[in-house]
Amino acid sequence: MTKVLIAPSKYVQGPGEMNHLGTYASQSGTKALIIISQGGYKRSGAQIEASFKDQDCDYVFDYFHGECCMSEINRLKDILQDNQCDLVIGIGGGKIFDTAKAVAYYAKTPVFIVPTIASTDAPCSGLSVIYNEEGVFQEYLFLPSNPNLVMMDTEIIAKSPVRLTVSGIGDALATYYEARACQRSDAISCAGGKTTLAAMAIAKLCRDTLLAEGVKAKIALEAGVCTPSVEKIIEANTLLSGIGFESAGLAGAHAIHNGLTCLPECHAMYHGEKVAFGTLVQLVLEDAPKEELDVLVPFCIEVGLPVTMEQLGVKELTNQKCMDVATLACAEKDTLHNMPFEVNSTMVAHAIKAADALGHYYLNK
Incomplete structure (x- = not known):
């Protein structure tokens, strides 16, 4: 039987890396759907927006509704298509990552994963864990590829709980x-x-x-x-x-x-x-x-x-x-x-x- 090893295309880790998000995004798309929580936007929104200044990539934010379930995935896929986005960026925690990866899979776009915490191994995987709307596990969604970029800003992560x-x-x-x-x-x-x-x-x-x-x-x-x-x-x-x-x-x-x-x-x-x-x-x-x-x-x-x-x-x-x-x-x-x-x-x-x-x-x- 064939042996297989897979990994994200690029992994970046260090203090202040969020300042370079827009630069990386402009190398992969022309308009990004950024999936983030309301609290995450309050903490990092200005820094994220500043990173896109003078870059050849536009962006639109949408707030995550809290569960990686098919209704949320489909809602965000519709937003991506309505806004003609060609890149998905998930910023925050594990369920946001899994949702972003699933949205990108169904929309056939690249996906960036930008954790603000280090609480799971979800960021690097080509896998989304799907739950129902009540948070009960339903299935693993195995994806054909891993994220195009995983970015760990250790300065931000060190400030997390x-x-x-x-x-x-x-x-x-x-x-x-x-x-x-x-x-x-x-x-x-x-x-x-x-x-x-x-x-x-x-x-x-x-x-x-x-x-x-x-x-x-x-x-x-x-x-x-x-x-x-x-x-x-x-x-x-x-x-x-x-x-x-x-x-x-x-x-x-x-x-x-x-x-x-x-x-x-x-x-x-x-x-x-x-x-x-x-x-x-x-x-x-x-x-x-x-x-x-x-x-x-x-x-x-x-x-x-x-x-x-x-x-x-x-x-x-x-x-x-x-x-x-x-x-x-x-x-x-x-x-x-x-x-x-x-x-x-x-x-x-x-x-x-x-x-x-x-x-x-x-x-x-």
């Missing part, structure tokens, strides 16, 4: 463990082929960088500064995790995340926070050695990632809730079936309860 970057650590932490499971099962990755050596090396570098730099970066961000450790974590959360998950594959952790979307109590939690707990569930399913848990779980606790269902908002963890999450996680087309052994909803429900107990055990040590 620290919890968002920590959530990105949780999302990125799953990368290596899911990649390892896919390699063991010889699964087909999101890129459409088997895992390459390069993808596995990137996934491992991602994990190693998080463990080495995560706590230092959190402390620096809480002090309001951007240090080398912060730069490394932003790259790990975004580029290393983005290439690693997509070209090596997803397995248990993200499937558990998708299952957790059925619990209203979890809706206030960020994607990466739920993925972090999903990683613990996956390791329970794998019967991972205690030595591995002794590294991973205390790291999650120290950096501020949830390790129990209570920390995810579920005050009473019933058998039925475990089974509801497990049933959705075991959906036929979800990535739990990339694990190197057969899984069923009963196994997963038990693993959820055991992972929750493990989290309490490490919290009480």
Whole structure:
């Protein structure tokens, strides 16, 4: 079977990069639809507009309505066509990125992704996660190409809430463990082929960088500064995790995340926070050695990632809730079936309860 590695056409990271957005846009289109939240426009609108001054590219802003669902994608596609835009730019967080990529796909235009946070590995991927209007996971939309440009202005990202970057650590932490499971099962990755050596090396570098730099970066961000450790974590959360998950594959952790979307109590939690707990569930399913848990779980606790269902908002963890999450996680087309052994909803429900107990055990040590 063919091995495949995919990545964005260009990745740019550094302080002040937002000032150059218009220059990059003028190299790819004549009029850009910029998808942004109202709050994002208040914070960065003037800087974005200034970057387009004297450039051969016009722009139109439209505010994101809050959910990456087909009604929002179709609404923005109509706006793009009505304004004769030939470039889509998504600025903000993960659901804006996924929406921008989907709009560009259906409209057949280039797409730029400009995160103002480092909370997920969504920016670099050729993938959009589609939810319904109530925020419940529906499907993965696999795109024929990755973004044309991913731009990380670390000066802006360092000013974002620290919890968002920590959530990105949780999302990125799953990368290596899911990649390892896919390699063991010889699964087909999101890129459409088997895992390459390069993808596995990137996934491992991602994990190693998080463990080495995560706590230092959190402390620096809480002090309001951007240090080398912060730069490394932003790259790990975004580029290393983005290439690693997509070209090596997803397995248990993200499937558990998708299952957790059925619990209203979890809706206030960020994607990466739920993925972090999903990683613990996956390791329970794998019967991972205690030595591995002794590294991973205390790291999650120290950096501020949830390790129990209570920390995810579920005050009473019933058998039925475990089974509801497990049933959705075991959906036929979800990535739990990339694990190197057969899984069923009963196994997963038990693993959820055991992972929750493990989290309490490490919290009480």
